[in-house]
Amino acid sequence: MEMKSNNLENQNDDMCEIYDSHEDVVGRVKERIPDEAEFIELSEFFKIFGNPTRLKIISLLSVEDLCVCDICEALELNQTTVSNQLRILRANNIVKYQKEGKMARYSLTDLHIEMIYKVGLEHILE
């Protein structure tokens, strides 16, 4: 670990301001993280997983594609609630759907969604 002292004493490693190594560290890590816009977008994406109703829908769709009324019934939630959350899931590219007559059959957009859901579940269950 490289470090430059700005005085003659052998300083304690705990001090923040007198060690240039902290500046080095800060400079180094700053370069390796995404930019502001990406953090905003990513947080919007993860926000979707931060609601139990939406997670339930994701969980159901990770088992099998379903129409809205089946989701309502399986979760014992009213249709407005489910439809509203499906709108949010759609807008955030978490689920897609195809119309089949009067019905809309929903499914997860891609494997990332299922993966994130499952790793999260693993984390809380361990």
Added chain:
Amino acid sequence: MEMKSNNLENQNDDMCEIYDSHEDVVGRVKERIPDEAEFIELSEFFKIFGNPTRLKIISLLSVEDLCVCDICEALELNQTTVSNQLRILRANNIVKYQKEGKMARYSLTDLHIEMIYKVGLEHILE
């Protein structure tokens, strides 16, 4: 796909209430999802990722362990904001820390955190 009609006509597959197959589906998928308490816990966990400041901290710590003042400096955020978000991250078992004199050096608790962050980032960048 098994289905039982409750009348004599050859019904259209789009109808919801007259097809027992929907009941079958609902019964089947209900058995394969976690229970209410787990969904609550999981949503609390994912909520943490749904804030740009917390994501930035997670992102920094996925590069290298850091003390609070370095995080403040790297993110150009005031100390209260960072400390508050670190408290939330700690309370949710996302980060841990060890005291080193006056300083507190933070790190991610386990690989699940980094994994979820990276899969999410991959998802929004594709």
Added chain:
DNA sequence: TTAACATATCACAATATCATGATATGATAA
């Protein structure tokens, strides 16, 4: 002791999110 520093906690106004009732749309059937 006092001072300086790193970090944590408290309190609060601004903002965001939630579930849901009311209502609209669009498709099928009579």
Added chain:
DNA sequence: TTATCATATCATGATATTGTGATATGTTAA
């Protein structure tokens, strides 16, 4: 046409979360 069903959208009050100023704690040094 009218009725019914599946789904979507709008509006709203209740609740939760945000960043931050003020302040507290705890460590080191003089």
